[in-house]
Amino acid sequence: MSRRARAEHPLTRQRVRAVAVVLAVTGIGGLAWTGGAQAAPGAGPASRSDFNNDKFDDLVVGVPDASSAAGQVSILPGSGSGPSNTGLKVITQSGSVPGSPETGDRFGADVAYGDVDGDGLTDLAVGSPGEADSVFKERGNVTVLTGSSQLTQGDYFTTADDDPRNPGKARLGTAVAMGDITGDGLDDVVGVGLGSAGSGGWLVWRDSATKKATTLRLTFEDLNHVDVAAGDFNGDGFDDVAVTTVDRYGQARAYEYPSAGRTGLTHAMAIQMGAGRSIAAGDINQDGRDDIVIGQPAPAETAPAYGGATGGQVTVKLGQDYGLYYRGHTTAISQATPNVPGEAVDGDAMGTSVDLRDLNGDNTLDIITGLPGKESTVNGVTSADAGSVLLLNLTTTPDGIALKNATGLSQGTGGIGGGGESGDQLGTAVTAGDFAGNGTTGLVLGAAGENNGDGTTVYRPATGAASFLGKGIAGPPTGSRLGSVLTS
Amino acid sequence: MVKAEAATQQYGTHPRQSLNITWNPSPAPRPVVILITGGYWYTHATWGTWEKQFADQGFQVFAMKYRLNFEAAWPAQRDDVASAVKWVRDNAERYDADPDNVLLLGSSAGGQMATDAATRGTNSLGLKGIVALSPVASPYRAWQDGNTSTNDKIRKLRDNSTLLARCYPDPADNSTANRDTGCWDTWRDMESKNAVTKGDAPMLMVHSDGDFVPPVHSTELEAAAKAAGVPASNVATRIVTGSTAHGGSLLGTPGMFDTVVSWLKARTS
Numbered sequence: 001m002s003r004r005a006r007a008e009h010p011l012t013r014q015r016v017r018a019v020a021v022v023l024a025v026t027g028i029g030g031l032a033w034t035g036g037a038q039a040a041p042g043a044g045p046a047s048r049s050d051f052n053n054d055k056f057d058d059l060v061v062g063v064p065d066a067s068s069a070a071g072q073v074s075i076l077p078g079s080g081s082g083p084s085n086t087g088l089k090v091i092t093q094s095g096s097v098p099g100s101p102e103t104g105d106r107f108g109a110d111v112a113y114g115d116v117d118g119d120g121l122t123d124l125a126v127g128s129p130g131e132a133d134s135v136f137k138e139r140g141n142v143t144v145l146t147g148s149s150q151l152t153q154g155d156y157f158t159t160a161d162d163d164p165r166n167p168g169k170a171r172l173g174t175a176v177a178m179g180d181i182t183g184d185g186l187d188d189v190v191g192v193g194l195g196s197a198g199s200g201g202w203l204v205w206r207d208s209a210t211k212k213a214t215t216l217r218l219t220f221e222d223l224n225h226v227d228v229a230a231g232d233f234n235g236d237g238f239d240d241v242a243v244t245t246v247d248r249y250g251q252a253r254a255y256e257y258p259s260a261g262r263t264g265l266t267h268a269m270a271i272q273m274g275a276g277r278s279i280a281a282g283d284i285n286q287d288g289r290d291d292i293v294i295g296q297p298a299p300a301e302t303a304p305a306y307g308g309a310t311g312g313q314v315t316v317k318l319g320q321d322y323g324l325y326y327r328g329h330t331t332a333i334s335q336a337t338p339n340v341p342g343e344a345v346d347g348d349a350m351g352t353s354v355d356l357r358d359l360n361g362d363n364t365l366d367i368i369t370g371l372p373g374k375e376s377t378v379n380g381v382t383s384a385d386a387g388s389v390l391l392l393n394l395t396t397t398p399d400g401i402a403l404k405n406a407t408g409l410s411q412g413t414g415g416i417g418g419g420g421e422s423g424d425q426l427g428t429a430v431t432a433g434d435f436a437g438n439g440t441t442g443l444v445l446g447a448a449g450e451n452n453g454d455g456t457t458v459y460r461p462a463t464g465a466a467s468f469l470g471k472g473i474a475g476p477p478t479g480s481r482l483g484s485v486l487t488s
Numbered sequence: 489m490v491k492a493e494a495a496t497q498q499y500g501t502h503p504r505q506s507l508n509i510t511w512n513p514s515p516a517p518r519p520v521v522i523l524i525t526g527g528y529w530y531t532h533a534t535w536g537t538w539e540k541q542f543a544d545q546g547f548q549v550f551a552m553k554y555r556l557n558f559e560a561a562w563p564a565q566r567d568d569v570a571s572a573v574k575w576v577r578d579n580a581e582r583y584d585a586d587p588d589n590v591l592l593l594g595s596s597a598g599g600q601m602a603t604d605a606a607t608r609g610t611n612s613l614g615l616k617g618i619v620a621l622s623p624v625a626s627p628y629r630a631w632q633d634g635n636t637s638t639n640d641k642i643r644k645l646r647d648n649s650t651l652l653a654r655c656y657p658d659p660a661d662n663s664t665a666n667r668d669t670g671c672w673d674t675w676r677d678m679e680s681k682n683a684v685t686k687g688d689a690p691m692l693m694v695h696s697d698g699d700f701v702p703p704v705h706s707t708e709l710e711a712a713a714k715a716a717g718v719p720a721s722n723v724a725t726r727i728v729t730g731s732t733a734h735g736g737s738l739l740g741t742p743g744m745f746d747t748v749v750s751w752l753k754a755r756t757s
Contacts, residue, residue: 164743200750217746220692220754221721249721253754267545267749269518270756272589303757326516326586 047115047122047187049433049488051147052077052087057433059083059444059469060124061457062108062485063476067092071107073126074475075151078435082442082459085473089151091126096153098143099131106130106173107143110227111487114178114187116208121147123154125189127173136161136168142176142191142204157189157206160215167215169199179230179239181259184209188264190230190241194223201226201245203257205265216265218255221247225301231281231290233319234258241265242324244279244294252276252301254294256324269325273317274306274332282356284365285396289319293367295351309334312350314369314392318400333367333392333403340390341408342374349373349427350390357432357441360393364401367392368443370427376420378412386410386420387427389445409445409460416458416466425449426458428481433488436461444469446483455482499575502560504532504553505568507575509583510539511548517586519616519756520576521547524569526596526622526735528648529557533595538739542593545749548585550576554601557652562678565652569605573613589756592618593748595735596701597648599623599693603680603709606689617690617755619748622735624649625693625705627678631657633702641700653678681709686717692751693725694744698732724751 049057056078064071073091076083093099093107101107110127117123124147129140145154159167170193181188186208195201201219206212218226225246233240238259246252254275257265276296284291293316299308313334317324335344342348353370360366369390376386388410395404411420420426429446436442440462448455450470457474460466476482495509512518521542527533532553542549554568569592577587592615594602599620606618624630627649634646650656655671662670669677676682691713693706706725713723728741739745 162742163746165747200747217743217750220747220751247721247754249719251721251754253757255753268753269546270753272757305757320516322514322516 047113049113049122050078051075051122051124051151053121054078054437056437057435057488059431059433059435060111060113060487061474061482062111062126062487063480063482064106064109064485066108066476066480067101068103069130070101070103070105071109071128072476073108073111073124076469076474078433078437080436082435082461082467083444083469088473088475090475091145091151093128093143096149097145098154098156099128102132104130108485109173110175110485112176112178112189113487115147116144116178116187116189117146117148118186119148123147123187124151125176125178127176127191129171129174129193131158131173133158138169138171138196140170140172140174140193142173142189144189157191157204157213159193159202159204160213163215165217166197166199167202169196170202171196172202172204175227177228177230177241179241181205181230181239181241181264182207182209182262183238183259184262190228192218192226192228192243194226195219196222198222203228203241203243205241207264214264216257216268218243218268219245219247221249223247224250225277227277227279229279229281229292231292231319233290233292234321234323235289235319240323242271242279242281242292244275244277246275246277246301250301252296252303254279258323269323271317271324272327273330274302274308274315276301276351278351278354280354280356282365284316284356284394285318285401286363291316291318292324293354293356295354295369297349297352297373309336309344310346311335311344311348312352312371314351314354314367316367316401329400331401337403339403340392340406342388342390345375347373353427353430353446355430355432359391359432359441362395364394364396366394368430368432370430370445372425372427372449374410374427376410376412378419383420383422385423385425385449387425387447387449389427389430411447414460415464416460418468423449428484429486431486431488435459435488444486444488446486448481448483450483453479453481455480455484457483457486497575497579499552499572500568502555504555504559505571506553507572508539508551509549510543510551511583511585512543514584517580517584518546518548519589519591520580520585521549521591521593521752522572522576523549523551524592524594524598524601525551525553526594526598528645529565529597529652530648531556533736535736538736541745542749547752548583557648561654562652562674565601566604566608569601570613573615589616590614591616591752591755593621593752594618594623595621597624599735600625600627600678600680603691603693604683606691607680607683607685610685610687611689613689615689617692617752619752620691620693620706621738622695622699622701623693623705624701625680625709627652628657628675629705630701639700645701649678681712684709684713684716684718688713688718690722690755691724692748694728694738694748695725696728696731696733696738696741699734701734703727
């Protein structure tokens, strides 16, 4: 949903140019960035989802519906056989973790990782949009847990409370992201909230160096959906923030908050593209500027000027010198796009989840997207909302990107066992990582409706058979829709 | 940080037909906000620091002046808005402005010109939206209020509405013997709610509850727009309680500038 997916790549010509521009603008004479070699802004390697530092990516599973929606987060460490129950860490708002687990907090509604303190250990941000305080019932917050405490300690931030539009109703933490907004080598933390009761939507970002949280107005209207991603969209060496929103009238709009540098996020600009419910960021075409992909599962929910495709779609927008906001440089892919398998049907909900990874080693990021509303027909038996996942392999072209080929995954196909049953909703969440520690990219796909709402996840390694990581492995109680929130 | 470069340009031959431009150079065009100041149609109020503050929010800002009611009768002011919009579009490239993302923000008398632009025809100016701060959306209501009020501002507004129309509003007086448009039709034409159609530009209207241009100017217009089929997402009125703020000063009430900016941003696409 909101991880940084900057591909590992050598310092490119463009990246060098970007750093030079920063130096010219800020007037800094030497490479005096804190954090030494890795800390030229934006050029440092992104953190991995490796919380135990064993060089295997770990799987982060948010289960906001667990325990009367008090919520929890499970960390499944990577292993030779992928995300594993061995060393499973279940995090709730108890013990030394800030807060306490209360009905409806929805701890784990979204998760993001990065390095907020520069110790080289991966830290975790967790959204709790239902968190109440003594005054505000719908305030929400974002908890940040440190890698140095093995995710047992940390702090949290929430909205300011001095605005008549009532940020105390923000539902902050509906989605979270991390990125180095201020260019100091420390990842900063961003939370967004749907808002409620006329408060409108909110964005709060916290500078990790000073722990100062800044509350910004996101939208005039309350929102039905919101997601956020961080990336350096204009290549200036400072991470920016992109948000996709769907308001209470069903109008979808995306916004970019460029970083002004050390002072952080400035004003928002509306991104002139069709928007939707999910977003991911990464440098798809390796030009030194991060790009975004937005999932638009409900065609009716987009700005009229842009439209949507039957069954949903994803839209890529490539970062430019000005960032993202101006129109153009977009590519939409739906099931009607040539070489995409499957017939587009109303309600497929393509784009419910999106992630960006290089799945085929061609140095261009590819799209993983869920279609939890896809029906499945196996041996003549049709199951509604069984769900599926599309892998969209992209290639870089002189004027942007293009679809190279695409693969569909569902239960009972593509090495995935089981059979698609009505309501499984495979594709509620998608992520990928090097869980086996061997340089290959494995997929983890959520099916939150599996077994009457217990939910499950499917681990599909780069080669070999897929396996289920159900509640017995990932830890949540029954009926808590495991597979709604995944990051790695 | 690049500082906004100010410039003043004429969009017409009359000395009042000017635009004060506050903009930031940008590698890609940015949305336009045209500010229409108030002042009872007989003077031009100043915007203080608001031009710069809107520019700091990423807009290219064009603050327009226009012919006053003692210089030209209605609909000269409407025509001036159209001319200013056209000039901004024609010259957008010089100011890194996006001709396809033009919004208006009017205050008081200028608010009436903004609601008029939104409702005239079917968004005939192709605006992405308008914000009206204390709009005198119904000059006839202002005239009636002035007849019974002892408040100087309300009486001043009545007299200046009359100056704008250049006649006394009498439903029986609609002769075109001595004027292009009959008197009563002129008053009807100044009334934004008489022109609402489903396809009008989106409108956000703001008053304080103690505003000398009372919120009913806007709530009546909002009701008429909704009755004409304008979707609820495209027309809204916000009322600041416990305040007598009017026009541009509404932007200084707690949270209102951010509210207006977030509404404007949502319209640019």
